[in-house]
Amino acid sequence: MRYISTRGTAPELSFEEAMLTGLARDGGLYVPQDVPVLTHAQIAAMAGKSYEEVAFDVMRPFIGDTFTDAEFKGLIDQAYAGFGHAARAPLVQLDANHYLLELFHGPTLAFKDFAMQLIGQMFQAALSRSGDRVTIVGATSGDTGSAAIEAFRGLAAVDVFILYPHGRVSEVQRRQMTTPVEANVHALAVDGDFDDCQAAVKDMFNDFAFRDEVRLAGVNSINWGRVLAQVVYYFTAAVSLGAPHREVSFTVPTGNFGDIFAGYIAKKMGLPIADLVVATNRNDILHRTLETGAYTKQGVTPTISPSMDIQVSSNFERALFDAYGRDGAAVAAQMEDLKSGGFEISQGAYQMLKETFKSGRASEEDTNAAIKTYFARHGELLCPHTAVGVHVAEPHLGRTPMVTLATAHPAKFPDAVKEAAGVTAPLPPRMADLYDRPERLTRVSGDLAALQAVIRERITH
Numbered sequence: 059m060r061y062i063s064t065r066g067t068a069p070e071l072s073f074e075e076a077m078l079t080g081l082a083r084d085g086g087l088y089v090p091q092d093v094p095v096l097t098h099a100q101i102a103a104m105a106g107k108s109y110e111e112v113a114f115d116v117m118r119p120f121i122g123d124t125f126t127d128a129e130f131k132g133l134i135d136q137a138y139a140g141f142g143h144a145a146r147a148p149l150v151q152l153d154a155n156h157y158l159l160e161l162f163h164g165p166t167l168a169f170k171d172f173a174m175q176l177i178g179q180m181f182q183a184a185l186s187r188s189g190d191r192v193t194i195v196g197a198t199s200g201d202t203g204s205a206a207i208e209a210f211r212g213l214a215a216v217d218v219f220i221l222y223p224h225g226r227v228s229e230v231q232r233r234q235m236t237t238p239v240e241a242n243v244h245a246l247a248v249d250g251d252f253d254d255c256q257a258a259v260k261d262m263f264n265d266f267a268f269r270d271e272v273r274l275a276g277v278n279s280i281n282w283g284r285v286l287a288q289v290v291y292y293f294t295a296a297v298s299l300g301a302p303h304r305e306v307s308f309t310v311p312t313g314n315f316g317d318i319f320a321g322y323i324a325k326k327m328g329l330p331i332a333d334l335v336v337a338t339n340r341n342d343i344l345h346r347t348l349e350t351g352a353y354t355k356q357g358v359t360p361t362i363s364p365s366m367d368i369q370v371s372s373n374f375e376r377a378l379f380d381a382y383g384r385d386g387a388a389v390a391a392q393m394e395d396l397k398s399g400g401f402e403i404s405q406g407a408y409q410m411l412k413e414t415f416k417s418g419r420a421s422e423e424d425t426n427a428a429i430k431t432y433f434a435r436h437g438e439l440l441c442p443h444t445a446v447g448v449h450v451a452e453p454h455l456g457r458t459p460m461v462t463l464a465t466a467h468p469a470k471f472p473d474a475v476k477e478a479a480g481v482t483a484p485l486p487p488r489m490a491d492l493y494d495r496p497e498r499l500t501r502v503s504g505d506l507a508a509l510q511a512v513i514r515e516r517i518t519h
């Protein structure tokens with residue numbers, strides 16, 4: 059299996075190289091040259107298997123010879139051993155045809171753990187084999203950062219720097235990033251929004267001298283390994299609801315488009331997915347794009363679902379690449395136009411995207427109301443991102459079972475949940491002293507040179 063860039067001019071890589079490389083050298087994102095298709099029988103055979111067994115079946119065709127089967131099985135087992143639920147990603151029924159897929163039973167209480175715990179294992183295995191070390195620099199609106207820190211804290215071959223927007227993540231999210239004591243963990247509070255943090259990370263990758271000097275690696279969803287690990291739970295959920303013998307739909311709270319893109323890959327692999335619904339908060343660029351065909355940036359507005367406060371949605375580039383018939387030059391041209399505010403998607407490409415994704419948006423009032431209603435009606439306390447999802451899912455309920463992804467635990471957003479439902483969810487006992495632990499962070503401007511200087515100064519090797 060080879061990996062190619064969405065902008066068409068970077069070298070083709072193996073899975074291991076793509077995983078350790080992060081952003082392609084032409085500024086694009088790596089995608090598999092071909093998406094393997096599983097047969098009806100292979101998908102049917104997943105019924106009754108454990109999460110780890112399905113993970114192996116789904117991911118194995120993508121990893122080439124990076125790991126032997128036995129090694130890869132071992133890494134998968136290790137990755138999910140610390141999850142707080144035997145099913146890893148349990149389904150909870152909300153209504154006759156509406157289900158929640160709980161993706162928050164990992165160590166940092168958000169769906170990011172599914173990929174990050176596995177990436178942590180795969181990085182360790184690959185780096186201990188080569189003897190190399192890397193500097194991970196990631197951008198977060200709250201959850202990627204805490205999951206990355208949890209996965210890489212204390213690893214000798216890795217420094218992990220996380221850029222988060224100062225004042226725009228929840229207190230629990232911030233403390234998850236600022237309280238780990240390991241010297242290889244560096245939380246950087248940036249003056250700006252998530253888009254500024256993500257742009258700085260991409261600029262660092264595009265500065266080849268810096269990139270090579272610090273051996274830069276990325277664990278945002280620019281890393282194909284992140285998307286791949288997220289494909290798995292679409293399979294486990296759909297199969298437990300009757301796939302491949304019947305179709306299932308998914309609604310996905312969306313910001314950087316990585317999670318829903320994983321659903322799109324599951325569909326390309328042969329999983330019978332009827333609707334893939336993009337759910338946005340007030341930062342609704344993806345919903346507007348799917349409605350109009352114009353991707354036009356507006357400023358990021360802070361909301362009670364802060365992890366989705368994003369306007370430059372990184373993985374949309376991967377969808378555009380397919381929509382443009384895998385024409386890297388066309389994608390590169392659109393990404394150039396994005397620098398000056400936006401772009402119009404050509405008619406054919408827009409048609410493909412419209413046929414593939416449905417969408418909706420939830421206002422702050424809608425989000426509040428969903429938290430309140432689902433708690434009163436079902437006793438389910440939703441995090442605000444999940445609440446955006448269930449609100450957007452409602453008009454799409456009916457023909458097929460609908461699965462809304464519950465992307466984070468409500469305890470990560472106690473203020474918003476309390477405001478809407480009048481109650482809070484407790485943190486798990488292992489995190490009970492989170493508010494008492496000392497914090498360690500560095501305030502930084504978004505200036506690239508200043509950020510690079512901080513990283514050079516702090517690297518522990």
Ligand SMILES: Cc1ncc(COP(=O)(O)O)c(C=O)c1O
Pocket residue numbers: 168169200201202279311312313314315316317318365366443444465466
């Ligand atoms: C809790 C939560 N829900 C939804 C999202 C959106 O996911 P994605 O960025 O993959 O679209 C995020 C951020 O990634 C998140 O942290």
Ligand SMILES: N[C@@H](CCOP(=O)(O)O)C(=O)O
Pocket residue numbers: 197198199200201202203277278279280313314316365366372
């Ligand atoms: N919502 C994310 C934003 C970064 O997304 P990623 O999937 O590209 O890492 C977060 O919580 O940080």
